Amino acid sequence: MDSPSLPPPDRHTWFEDAQALFAGTLFVSLALSLYNQAGLLTGGTAGAAFVLHYATGISLGQLFFLINLPFYWFSWTRMGKEFTIKTFVSVTLLSVLTDATPFVLGVGSLHPAYAAITGGLLLGTGCLFLARHRASLGGATIISLYMQDRYGIRAGKVQMAIDCSIVLLALLVIDWTRVAWSVLGAVVMSLFLWINHKPGRYRAV
Structure with missing residues (x-):
């Protein structure tokens, strides 16, 4: 007996796309602000930007x-x-929010472990919002999503490999202890995406 066919996926409205893009980039801008204050960095093109920024x-x-x-x-x-x-x-939008956040948010004391874990989860959540609405934050994310769509390799695995490589390059500009905390943040983010961004789990387009 044939299994029943699935209904066609729902299409996002322009308002749903807009709120997801704003929420996703806002979450990521908060993560980057935490990393910047703690002297950490992330992977991908944001990581490359951090290295040059420092x-x-x-x-x-x-x-x-x-x-x-x-x-x-x-x-x-x-x-x-x-x-x-x-x-x-x-x-x-993320570029604007990242430069604007220090003017509206300041943290008096911030441990790098808290920044790494919280920032990693914020990054993962923001990127998941964007991915489910057919968007990304460019660079490594574009490559990761393409590899998943084209070859079935989970985006989290590809992202983890790219991110950890870039974070290691940061040894040229920041202390190794900060790099170690940054690696923790990259692993937290990638594991979050690996667990939650699986092909076919979210069907709306």
Whole structure:
């Protein structure tokens, strides 16, 4: 006996997409603010932006926006127009929020362990919001989602490999203890995505 066919997936409205992109980038901007205050960093293009930020003092938001520019062509040709436009909007919004957050949020005391764990969960949650609404924060996330969609390799695994590699490069600019806490944050984020972002689990588009 044939199993019943699944109903077609629901389509997100423009309002649902907008609130998800805003909420996702807001969560990630809070994570980056915690990392920045604790002297940590994350992986992907945000991690590359952190390395350059610590080395040069240039705005983290500006660096993040510029580093992502080369990835849009790959995203357009491999992931499609809708995904690329949403990703561009998300990256731009995150760049603005990241530079604006220090003006509206300050933390008097912050242990790097708390920053790493909380930041990793915030990063994972924000990226999950974006992924379920066909968007990303560019760079490594584009590669991770493409590998999952094309080859069935979980995005969390690919993200973990990329993120840990970039975090290790930070040894050139920050103390090894900060790098160790940063690795913890990257692992927390990647495990969160590995557990919660499985192909076919979320069917709306």
